[in-house]
Amino acid sequence: MLRAVRLIPLLFSAAVLGGCAVDAHINYVPDFMKQPVPSQPVNLPPDVGEILKGNVAAVFAQGASPTAISYSSPVPGKFGGWDTCVQGDVVGVTGKPLGVQLFLVNIDRDRIGRRERVGDDHWCATQVFKSL
Known part of the structure; x- marks a missing residue:
């Protein structure tokens, strides 16, 4: 039982850290599941x-x-x-x-x-x- 209690936080940490990528632009989600990047509004100079x-x-x-x-x-x-x-x-x-x-x-x-x-x-x- 003690072994299972120690193993749960380890598995949870591995799952959380396993979802991270070294490069922010690399991920393992297919393109159709990604949210589109919001277009930046053009900041025009004021009158x-x-x-x-x-x-x-x-x-x-x-x-x-x-x-x-x-x-x-x-x-x-x-x-x-x-x-x-x-x-x-x-x-x-x-x-x-x-x-x-x-x-x-x-x-x-x-x-x-x-x-x-x-x-x-x-x-x-x-x-x-x-x-x-």
Whole structure:
């Protein structure tokens, strides 16, 4: 009886490990029994112009009254989504012009997420901009 008790876990382990393959692409199931690989949706870049038209306040501070807003073509973001550069001529709280402000904006699922003000030494400064 003791021998059977020791033999059951050994047989169970052998059955579990026997189903594993050394290479992930090698298996012993016929093709007709395999599930089809799901097709990956094509991740198209967002329409930045349309997103910005409805959400300018999400990029620039409230009361900044941005004018001459322009944006660059989106590039795949480092942490997901798409990164684009947005610039606009803004005024301060006192009404004095502050000049052109440049922002790095992350767009994920057609929504503006993270935004970060960047300087002239950032890669955004070398981008080609399109007017809004």
